[in-house]
Amino acid sequence: MHSDAIVIGAGAVGAACARALAGAGLTVTVLDAAGAAAGTSGQGEGNLLVSDKLPGPELSLAQHSLTLWDGLQAELDAELPAALPPVEYERKGGLVVATTEAGAQPLLDFAAQQRAAGIDARAVGIAAALELEPDVNPAITAAVHYPEDAQVQPVIATEALLASARARGARVVLGARVTGALRAASDHAGRTGRLTGVRTTRGDFSADNVIVAAGPWSGDVAAALGASLPVRPRRGVVLVTTRMPHRIFHKVYDADYVGAVESDAAALQTSSVIESTAGGTVLVGSSRQQRGFDAALDLAAVREIAAKATRVFPFLAEAAVMRVYGGFRPFMPDHLPVIGPDACITGLWHATGHEGAGIGLALGTAELLRDLITGATPVLDPVPFSPSRATLEAAA
Amino acid sequence: MSARMLPPEHDPITPATPVAVTIIVDGTPVSGVAGQSVAGVLLAAGRLAWRTTAAGRRPRGVFCGIGVCFDCLVTVNGVRDVRACQRTAHDGDAVGFQDEELPEIGA
Numbered sequence: 001m002h003s004d005a006i007v008i009g010a011g012a013v014g015a016a017c018a019r020a021l022a023g024a025g026l027t028v029t030v031l032d033a034a035g036a037a038a039g040t041s042g043q044g045e046g047n048l049l050v051s052d053k054l055p056g057p058e059l060s061l062a063q064h065s066l067t068l069w070d071g072l073q074a075e076l077d078a079e080l081p082a083a084l085p086p087v088e089y090e091r092k093g094g095l096v097v098a099t100t101e102a103g104a105q106p107l108l109d110f111a112a113q114q115r116a117a118g119i120d121a122r123a124v125g126i127a128a129a130l131e132l133e134p135d136v137n138p139a140i141t142a143a144v145h146y147p148e149d150a151q152v153q154p155v156i157a158t159e160a161l162l163a164s165a166r167a168r169g170a171r172v173v174l175g176a177r178v179t180g181a182l183r184a185a186s187d188h189a190g191r192t193g194r195l196t197g198v199r200t201t202r203g204d205f206s207a208d209n210v211i212v213a214a215g216p217w218s219g220d221v222a223a224a225l226g227a228s229l230p231v232r233p234r235r236g237v238v239l240v241t242t243r244m245p246h247r248i249f250h251k252v253y254d255a256d257y258v259g260a261v262e263s264d265a266a267a268l269q270t271s272s273v274i275e276s277t278a279g280g281t282v283l284v285g286s287s288r289q290q291r292g293f294d295a296a297l298d299l300a301a302v303r304e305i306a307a308k309a310t311r312v313f314p315f316l317a318e319a320a321v322m323r324v325y326g327g328f329r330p331f332m333p334d335h336l337p338v339i340g341p342d343a344c345i346t347g348l349w350h351a352t353g354h355e356g357a358g359i360g361l362a363l364g365t366a367e368l369l370r371d372l373i374t375g376a377t378p379v380l381d382p383v384p385f386s387p388s389r390a391t392l393e394a395a396a
Numbered sequence: 397m398s399a400r401m402l403p404p405e406h407d408p409i410t411p412a413t414p415v416a417v418t419i420i421v422d423g424t425p426v427s428g429v430a431g432q433s434v435a436g437v438l439l440a441a442g443r444l445a446w447r448t449t450a451a452g453r454r455p456r457g458v459f460c461g462i463g464v465c466f467d468c469l470v471t472v473n474g475v476r477d478v479r480a481c482q483r484t485a486h487d488g489d490a491v492g493f494q495d496e497e498l499p500e501i502g503a
Contacts, residue, residue, distance in 0.1 A: 242466055242469060242476075242477040243450065243469075244476075278450070278451070279450045279451070280450050319477075320476075320477035322466045
């Protein structure tokens with residue numbers, strides 16, 4: 001069966017792209033090597049953050065995506081059966097704290113830059129921070145409150161986006177790993193013919209457009225299709241405590257988190273990201289480490305995350321860690337997602353490379369990709385996200 | 397782990413003569429056999445559930461029985477988050493339940 005578009009990857013980004021394209025009237029087939037939210041989307045925290053982003057194209061995409069998330073649940077309620085659970089979207093707000101004297105001024109400067117870009121970033125005094133989070137370490141040296149930071153339950157959100165795509169006519173094929181390209185014949189000049197579909201472990205699928213939304217596996221998928229994309233896996237680990245009475249009310253970060261997000265270092269880095277869940281557990285992150293697809297438990301990362309969390313919330317020293325989970329984020333050498341047509345192969349598109357921000361950026365990414373494919377005028381400038389950009393050629 | 401007390405003479409392991417232990421469960425003495433876990437003593441005494449889920453207030457006690465699921469948490473001598481299935485019962489242990497109010501995030 002022929003489709004107008006094939007989306008490779010049934011994570012949050014792929015599901016959102018499928019839904020947006022089907023909404024524009026395209027026939028869509030979603031392929032995934034494993035299952036819905038089986039990769040990065042099911043292995044993170046569901047953070048939708050503006051607080052960790054400097055002014056620039058990624059922040060603009062995050063801000064626009066947040067406005068789309070605001071309206072999503074109402075759209076889903078109108079499209080889907082009432083039996084489906086809500087996506088647990090909540091603008092819970094973030095509190096970023098500096099835990100060292102040296103870290104205070106950089107945090108306040110960072111917040112000032114964000115305010116200039118339209119972010120609600122409120123520098124609050126220590127006393128006000130303690131009102132927002134009574135159990136935070138009173139020895140913190142600065143604090144900024146970000147009321148816009150939000151979260152969703154990422155697996156429910158991905159499933160709901162996929163269900164909506166299906167309701168709009170999309171077909172979802174799971175367990176189909178892409179192994180190669182279907183190509184039109186070369187032209188007279190010997191140039192490679194356009195992509196006309198993909199070969200998979202579950203047969204061939206033809207389409208006018210093929211979209212790679214395979215997160216950290218996108219580099220491998222692109223290579224199987226004859227393209228080059230410098231996406232690499234970066235490992236992140238999260239600790240889960242036993243349930244406890246509610247003592248953490250926002251997403252609370254150590255200000256050094258921003259430095260870790262922006263960093264290129266391959267070695268283990270950790271920085272505190274702490275929040276409560278509806279069930280009463282506390283999620284304690286985060287780490288970043290480039291080690292291929294090695295998913296072995298890294299005790300050094302667990303120790304470092306736990307130790308740093310007690311710097312922000314001293315009471316966590318008494319908490320029991322019940323589980324540790326981790327996942328791979330799609331790391332880009334220039335820290336921007338790739339959204340748009342492949343640099344070389346006609347018919348191939350990319351929507352990937354969102355690192356740890358793919359849930360939050362999924363809706364804006366899907367809208368941008370849809371507009372590029374259908375020829376509509378995008379709300380955001382697509383040029384910074386182009387797969388042909390110079391900063392990627394340098395890295396390739 | 398069995399949910400009932402097996403008479404020692406029926407136990408194929410043929411244990412030595414059992415020694416009694418008594419733990420204090422929510423202020424009430426409950427007797428078991430030395431070597432049993434706290435969960436074993438509770439189950440043998442006929443208690444199947446000792447906490448409830450956060451959302452639906454459904455009863456929970458031992459689920460996996462091997463220390464993985466964290467469903468059987470109790471306090472022992474004032475320390476919270478002890479897995480009842482992993483803690484050997486000692487004479488005089490004060491076992492309590494930690495079914496406190498859980499968060500209503502966003503409320």
